[in-house]
Amino acid sequence: MSVEREVRVSKIRDGTVIDHISAGYALDVVKILGVTGHEGQVMTIAVNVPSKRIKVKDIVKIEGRALNRQEVNRIALVAPRATINIVRDFVVVEKLEVKLPSLIEDIVKCVNPTCISNSGEPVTAKFYVETEEPLLLKCHYCGYVLEKADVLGQF
Secondary structure (H helix, E strand, O other): OOOOOOOOOOOOOOEEEEEEEEOOOHHHHHHHOOOOOOOOOOEEEEEEEEEOOOEEEEEEEEEOOOOOHHHHHHHHHHOOOOEEEEEEOOEEEEEEEOOOOOEEEOOOOOOOOOOHHHOOOOOOOEEEEEEOOOOEEEEOOOOOEEEHHHHHOOO
16 A cells, blocks of 8 residues: 655745755744735745755745845855745746855844944944855954854844
8 A cells, every 4th residue: 555645835826936945944034034924925834845956945935025136145044055936927937046145244243242343333244154054154343253043043
């Protein structure tokens, strides 16, 4: 007797599909995007779904929303290997690979209270990506190293 397993997630008409999110980070991606569920848009979140490419993944589908470059850069902080599909009338019209830039500007703040970026001076927070996984960001000004937990705590 064979039992078939099937994951059923409905297609979206117009919106964004964020695929290949590292397992367990879909809710963080939703938080980073500022989506609460009160916007009235249909949203599907699939967590720990089997994947041929990365073994286990998460997926987020949001109806009626296309992401901008700043949002894609934020997603890269927690899901650097994600793919983003923009869907119009049930057809994927654009595919984006999330790529963590080597320099992160004006997305997160330094958690070092003595950093010049926290002193009220007119400077933009800047970080160099030390490693993607685990995420380590080094502050341009004070050298403090932020970890993924520091980043997630800011959203």
